[in-house]
Amino acid sequence: MAQPFPYTYYACDCYDNNKPQTVAEAAAEEERDLDPRHPRSNYSLYPLEHLLYCEDCQQIRCSRCVTEETLNWYCPSCLFEVPSSVVKSDGNRCTRNCFNCPVCTSPMTTNSLDTSGDNAAPYTLACPYCKWSTVEIDIEFEKMNGISGQLAKIANGGRQIPTQKERDKERERRKELEARFRDRSALSPSEDSPTMDTWREDHAPSRDDLFSNLSAFYKTQIETTTASNPFSHSDINFSSPSAYSRIMNMYQSTNKRNKRDKPSPVREAASTLEGLSIHDPSTDVAAIERIKTEGWATTLSPSQRHAQTNPNIRFDTELRPLATLLCTKRSKRCRSCRHILSKPESKITSTRYKIKVLALEHIPRLSIRALPSYFTNPTQPPTPAAPHTPYNALKSGIPTHFLLHLSNPLFDPIRVTLATPSTTPGKVQSRITILCPKFEVGANTDVWDDALASSLSPIKHASQDLNQIEAGKIWDRGRNWTSVIVEVIPGFLDNVPGSGLGPGLGEKFALDEKKKKAKQEGEDTDDELDEDEDVLEIPIFVRIEFEADVNAEERSLGDSRGNKNEREKREEAFWTVVGVGRIAAV
Amino acid sequence: MADVVLRGDLHSTRPVPSSSGKEVTPTSISIGRCTVISAGSVIKPPCRMSRGQTHYYPIKIGDNVFVGPQCTISAISISSHVYIGANVTIQQFVIIKENVKVLPNTVIPANMVIASGSVVGGQPARVVGEVGEGWGVSGGGAGGGLGVGGGSEEKWVEGGDLRELVRSIK
Ligand SMILES: [Zn+2]
Ligand SMILES: [Zn+2]
Numbered sequence: 234m235a236q237p238f239p240y241t242y243y244a245c246d247c248y249d250n251n252k253p254q255t256v257a258e259a260a261a262e263e264e265r266d267l268d269p270r271h272p273r274s275n276y277s278l279y280p281l282e283h284l285l286y287c288e289d290c291q292q293i294r295c296s297r298c299v300t301e302e303t304l305n306w307y308c309p310s311c312l313f314e315v316p317s318s319v320v321k322s323d324g325n326r327c328t329r330n331c332f333n334c335p336v337c338t339s340p341m342t343t344n345s346l347d348t349s350g351d352n353a354a355p356y357t358l359a360c361p362y363c364k365w366s367t368v369e370i371d372i373e374f375e376k377m378n379g380i381s382g383q384l385a386k387i388a389n390g391g392r393q394i395p396t397q398k399e400r401d402k403e404r405e406r407r408k409e410l411e412a413r414f415r416d417r418s419a420l421s422p423s424e425d426s427p428t429m430d431t432w433r434e435d436h437a438p439s440r441d442d443l444f445s446n447l448s449a450f451y452k453t454q455i456e457t458t459t460a461s462n463p464f465s466h467s468d469i470n471f472s473s474p475s476a477y478s479r480i481m482n483m484y485q486s487t488n489k490r491n492k493r494d495k496p497s498p499v500r501e502a503a504s505t506l507e508g509l510s511i512h513d514p515s516t517d518v519a520a521i522e523r524i525k526t527e528g529w530a531t532t533l534s535p536s537q538r539h540a541q542t543n544p545n546i547r548f549d550t551e552l553r554p555l556a557t558l559l560c561t562k563r564s565k566r567c568r569s570c571r572h573i574l575s576k577p578e579s580k581i582t583s584t585r586y587k588i589k590v591l592a593l594e595h596i597p598r599l600s601i602r603a604l605p606s607y608f609t610n611p612t613q614p615p616t617p618a619a620p621h622t623p624y625n626a627l628k629s630g631i632p633t634h635f636l637l638h639l640s641n642p643l644f645d646p647i648r649v650t651l652a653t654p655s656t657t658p659g660k661v662q663s664r665i666t667i668l669c670p671k672f673e674v675g676a677n678t679d680v681w682d683d684a685l686a687s688s689l690s691p692i693k694h695a696s697q698d699l700n701q702i703e704a705g706k707i708w709d710r711g712r713n714w715t716s717v718i719v720e721v722i723p724g725f726l727d728n729v730p731g732s733g734l735g736p737g738l739g740e741k742f743a744l745d746e747k748k749k750k751a752k753q754e755g756e757d758t759d760d761e762l763d764e765d766e767d768v769l770e771i772p773i774f775v776r777i778e779f780e781a782d783v784n785a786e787e788r789s790l791g792d793s794r795g796n797k798n799e800r801e802k803r804e805e806a807f808w809t810v811v812g813v814g815r816i817a818a819v
Numbered sequence: 820m821a822d823v824v825l826r827g828d829l830h831s832t833r834p835v836p837s838s839s840g841k842e843v844t845p846t847s848i849s850i851g852r853c854t855v856i857s858a859g860s861v862i863k864p865p866c867r868m869s870r871g872q873t874h875y876y877p878i879k880i881g882d883n884v885f886v887g888p889q890c891t892i893s894a895i896s897i898s899s900h901v902y903i904g905a906n907v908t909i910q911q912f913v914i915i916k917e918n919v920k921v922l923p924n925t926v927i928p929a930n931m932v933i934a935s936g937s938v939v940g941g942q943p944a945r946v947v948g949e950v951g952e953g954w955g956v957s958g959g960g961a962g963g964g965l966g967v968g969g970g971s972e973e974k975w976v977e978g979g980d981l982r983e984l985v986r987s988i989k
């Protein structure tokens with residue numbers, strides 16, 4: 234997710250932890266700096282509010298190292314919960330009146346076509362954004378409610394869609410007809426098949442027709458071949474996906490058994506009535522003709538097609554309104570110890586959590602901001618109307634000061650050690666110096682303590698001799714926060730490797746290749762910077778040490794009582810990436 | 820903030836029964852605590868044509884809502900802890916639930932309901948993600964503030980908590 238500058242991302246090292254390592258590798262790992270431009274970093278950097286924390290493992294947990302369990306389904310549009318049984322039978326779409334525009338995805342509204350102003354029938358679904366409506370596919374509704382039920386019965390153009398029962402009946406009728414026809418043609422084989430075509434429908438069977446034919450065919454096939462099978466499901470619900478997967482399993486197992494005792498093998502569908510659809514080249518020709526006459530405008534974009542339940546359609550007259558996809562509420566568990574880290578209340582309208590262990594309550598929050606220029610230049614008065622610090626146009630080669638602010642959510646004071654590579658990885662190498670990499674941050678006490686103490690506390694007054702840019706000194710501190718200065722000398726955009734400095738630490742190999750090619754073609758490699766290569770991101774390694782009460786669980790294991798005030802030393806370390814800004818082109 | 824237009828004059832024209840018998844102007848825009856509306860934004864109550872007359876409906880904005888610069892908002896309700904980026908257009912009668920992030924330059928089509936916890940973006944808006952569990956939680960550690968800058972400090976919201984920002988303005 235694109236974030237405005239400045240931002241801080243926290244790295245979850247779950248990938249590195251799960252990888253089997255030799256000791257040497259692990260040591261090398263320790264030495265390695267986090268490279269925010271490494272392709273893998275994309276998947277391990279998160280904003281702090283997205284991270285959870287496992288108190289048992291004492292580690293950050295990101296979306297990759299938690300497992301999710303669905304609590305319930307709901308429609309994001311009408312906010313009604315959908316029971317899991319309905320989800321299993323009807324799929325993951327809203328069965329109420331929620332539809333999305335098949336052209337632009339925006340939610341559709343039910344409008345009345347009645348001009349008298351009484352909101353009477355007929356109704357249509359219309360998109361308030363792109364103005365597409367079901368009028369364009371000749372569908373109108375008689376009632377305002379139960380739109381999805383009505384829509385399921387009307388095909389584009391207003392034709393009725395047969396129900397499952399009607400389909401079954403129709404199939405039987407045709408099978409009979411076909412059988413009769415076969416008998417007749419056996420009697421007089423010379424006769425051609427004009428009758429065949431007369432009963433054949435004037436339009437090709439729809440996808441749903443084929444699907445019901447195929448499922449009926451497989452049902453009979455399985456019944457005949459697995460008569461001895463104790464798991465035969467003659468009354469299986471064939472519209473549920475789980476039943477289908479079971480059928481597929483049975484299909485495979487019967488095949489295996491065939492090798493042993495050879496009953497009649499399962500046959501594949503061989504005709505339209507059995508669900509076989511044979512590609513007809515004439516439809517292609519027709520489609521091409523249609524594009525010729527009506528132009529590209531009537532065709533669909535890939536995303537529009539894929540959003541449809543039938544992704545094989547080509548033209549805008551075949552579009553159907555899309556029932557809104559359901560959302561889920563999920564609880565999250567730690568992948569390694571299975572403890573629940575977050576569990577929302579199951580009520581859809583509730584935004585509260587039963588359990589929620591957040592990383593931001595356990596690890597310090599780092600935030601960076603540009604130091605207002607009046608601190609570095611005392612002659613300039615601190616005007617409130619000072620221009621915004623141009624995060625988007627950092628000047629190459631000019632030392633710029635940033636304020637790194639660290640706040641402590643823990644109720645114990647922490648000792649912080651910060652580390653950063655002296656130059657940023659990547660092609661544009663900027664020099665970074667944290668002027669005071671070791672400092673303490675006070676405990677997070679009650680806000681009121683602070684309010685009471687601030688008038689008496691010497692800290693605030695002592696800050697007079699703080700607020701100076703000097704190595705080894707912190708900038709400012711408060712109750713549970715400390716800020717230090719980071720000096721950044723943004724690199725030069727045209728100072729690409731090969732023209733002076735050595736190649737960057739995490740140089741991408743493919744890029745090198747590209748560069749080589751570019752070099753062969755011409756000398757102009759300066760414009761070869763990748764997208765976002767001018768973004769200045771500083772990897773910072775944070776290590777905190779603190780003494781905490783031995784946590785309750787461990788205490789209960791030991792013979793408690795006596796050593797109630799026992800403190801244990803704890804240490805935590807993690808990488809963060811601070812996005813400072815974009816270096817301006819010179 | 821400067822240049823913010825709150826069209827409070829476009830109040831509901833429906834007669835409101837009042838005990839005193841006097842004509843009482845109903846509230847057309849209600850805004851909760853710690854809500855920031857940035858420069859250049861327009862908040863205009865949504866309206867509907869009915870029998871040749873335009874009726875305006877009241878707009879309700881919750882607590883801790885950040886509205887970025889140059890936004891046009893005609894939503895019917897925006898719940899708490901909502902972040903709206905710059906240049907966002909929210910069309911009429913949109914309902915935004917709690918803990919929602921609207922990415923910059925989004926256009927939210929009329930009547931859309933945005934469920935809580937979503938991140939929406941695009942034109943027209945669609946749900947593109949979820950906000951983290953930590954959204955809107957101050958985390959207890961945010962206290963203190965940076966102690967620098969005044970009202971002109973870069974507007975900056977992290978994790979959906981606006982208290983710091985509001986404090987810095989006042
Ligand atoms: Zn992880
Ligand atoms: Zn719905």
Ligand SMILES: [Zn+2]
Pocket residue numbers: 334335336337338339360361362363364365
């Ligand atoms: Zn549309």
Ligand SMILES: [Zn+2]
Pocket residue numbers: 287288289290291567568569570571572
């Ligand atoms: Zn765990």
